[in-house]
Amino acid sequence: MRDLYIRRMALLEPLPRESYLNALPVVKHLAKDGIDFHKQVTFFVGENGSGKSTLIEALAISQGFNPEGGTKNFRFSTENSHSELHDYLRVVRGAMYPRDGFFLRAESFYNVASNIDQMDREPGLGGPVIGSYGGVSLHKQSHGESFLALAENRFGGRGLYILDEPEAALSPRGIIRLMQRMDELLSLDSQFIISTHSPMLLAFPGAEVYQIRAEGIESVRFQDTDHYRTSVRFLQNPESAVEEILGRDK
Ligand SMILES: Nc1ncnc2c1ncn2[C@@H]1O[C@H](COP(=O)(O)OP(=O)(O)OP(=O)(O)O)[C@@H](O)[C@H]1O
């Protein structure tokens, strides 16, 4: 791939002083240094509440995606809960424009599925929308099945894919299938920007991993993330790890 679709995010102007967003590490970092994208796959990893969803949602909205998820053609809205961060973002794009794209939010994927069914109930031009998602209503598949159907059928390459915790629906084997699909899409000039808690996904080769902590955001090796270290320590000796956690090791 000659260029990325998204090269950089920064703040255009300061947020209102009273905004809760100012306290988030991601927003402080955006204001101070901005975030540069160097690789076709970028992960954001950090504790619950560190601001990952806020950050990638604002990026997705700034690129014309529906705040609740979907392609750029989705316009449904069930809850107006997104932050105003996108209004303050300066996003530097590459020279190429993506041909495909999807913003996935694990929390509202159900509404994306409902919206596709709804669109197919209304008379429209062309074939049914669900055709490009594998042909089976996403409501008639399990959470993980419907997500893999999306990645394997609807994601078509030359795309910008912004995914918020894609692992939420997936078994370990499902995560492996997602990684295989990502690899295919990367060879078709795609860029992924992903928030995740999955130590498996973080190991995707050649990805840049930004770890968000209270002190700021740092590009780290996946082996050095808190998520990976905690998981490895646990899985190396689960019995004693659980005993220690529950205070039964004394
Ligand atoms: N409307 C709001 N008012 C005040 N604080 C808010 C509001 N919306 C979100 N927050 C706070 O912003 C913080 C960042 O939330 P965000 O959803 O971006 O975290 P996250 O890193 O995606 O977490 P998780 O890993 O749990 O998904 C949270 O602490 C949340 O409580």
Ligand SMILES: [Mg+2]
């Ligand atoms: Mg989140």
